[in-house]
Amino acid sequence: MQEFFQRYLDKLDLTTVLENLLTKVISLLLLILLFYIAKKFLHVAVGKIVKPSLKFSNRDAGRQKTISRLLENIFNYTLYFFLIYCILSILGLPVSSLLAGAGIAGVAIGMGAQGFLSDLVNGFFILLERQLDVGDNVRLTNGSINIAGIVSSVGIRTTQVRDFDGTLHFVPNRNITVVSNLSRGDMRVLVDIPLDANTDLDKIYQVIAQVNQSEQDKHPEVLTGPTILGPQIEKNGRYSFRIAMTAQNGTQTTVYHTYYKLYHDALMEAGISLPTGKNGIM
Numbered sequence: 001m002q003e004f005f006q007r008y009l010d011k012l013d014l015t016t017v018l019e020n021l022l023t024k025v026i027s028l029l030l031l032i033l034l035f036y037i038a039k040k041f042l043h044v045a046v047g048k049i050v051k052p053s054l055k056f057s058n059r060d061a062g063r064q065k066t067i068s069r070l071l072e073n074i075f076n077y078t079l080y081f082f083l084i085y086c087i088l089s090i091l092g093l094p095v096s097s098l099l100a101g102a103g104i105a106g107v108a109i110g111m112g113a114q115g116f117l118s119d120l121v122n123g124f125f126i127l128l129e130r131q132l133d134v135g136d137n138v139r140l141t142n143g144s145i146n147i148a149g150i151v152s153s154v155g156i157r158t159t160q161v162r163d164f165d166g167t168l169h170f171v172p173n174r175n176i177t178v179v180s181n182l183s184r185g186d187m188r189v190l191v192d193i194p195l196d197a198n199t200d201l202d203k204i205y206q207v208i209a210q211v212n213q214s215e216q217d218k219h220p221e222v223l224t225g226p227t228i229l230g231p232q233i234e235k236n237g238r239y240s241f242r243i244a245m246t247a248q249n250g251t252q253t254t255v256y257h258t259y260y261k262l263y264h265d266a267l268m269e270a271g272i273s274l275p276t277g278k279n280g281i282m
Helices: 002-011 014-055 061-090 095-128 201-214 252-269
Strands: 137-142 145-154 158-162 168-172 178-181 187-194 222-233 239-247
Touching (some): 095 158, 137 158, 201 222, 201 252, 239 252
Antiparallel strands (some): 137 145, 137 178, 158 168, 187 239, 222 239
């Protein structure tokens, strides 16, 4: 055994080995440098060329952001593919043989790739049908999964949604089955004031009408209404008085809280007490 290793060492040309090793290391370093430069260049190109070009189109700002983010993702995936291909070539691995073997291995990993392909297909239809765009306020539902927030990025594999508490959700496109887009069209606002069953309804009508009249021209975000719908009994048995209005998209929460406070203060000032606890709003 010792003689075998001795003959092997005698035949080994360390100079050639070191030269080949050094050449590959330098090639890899140059490749990584070129990859870094190319990635920076593409990022700048998207920002300086693609985004200004999209501004001349008839697309809205959200759609422009969606397309620019998508193109940047596609460019990044392409760069990484060529990076891996070049690394394998520099290392002397038979890329063609590996690709041919991938066809055989694909049968084994096909089940695992189904999810990835589903992401691509579903992402394609999400973009094609404009189910959502960057900046939209959406609610994504799939069974027990319920994610709501602002869309920050739409990719060919995942969609990123930032929750209202700041959490960034990465949602695989195949898991997006129901999209509730709250940024398309004006929003209806329903204000329910909890009441006791023995409350004087005529006085409630009078106070609410006075508030609506005094606030009529102070809130341009309110497009129609407020309209008094009157008393109703909710599913939990609570007795309430409902007012409806239509607000500009994105302002519905502010409008609701503003008018609820106005109604609450006016009713309290008129001597009408509002229930609390089990029979009112917690």
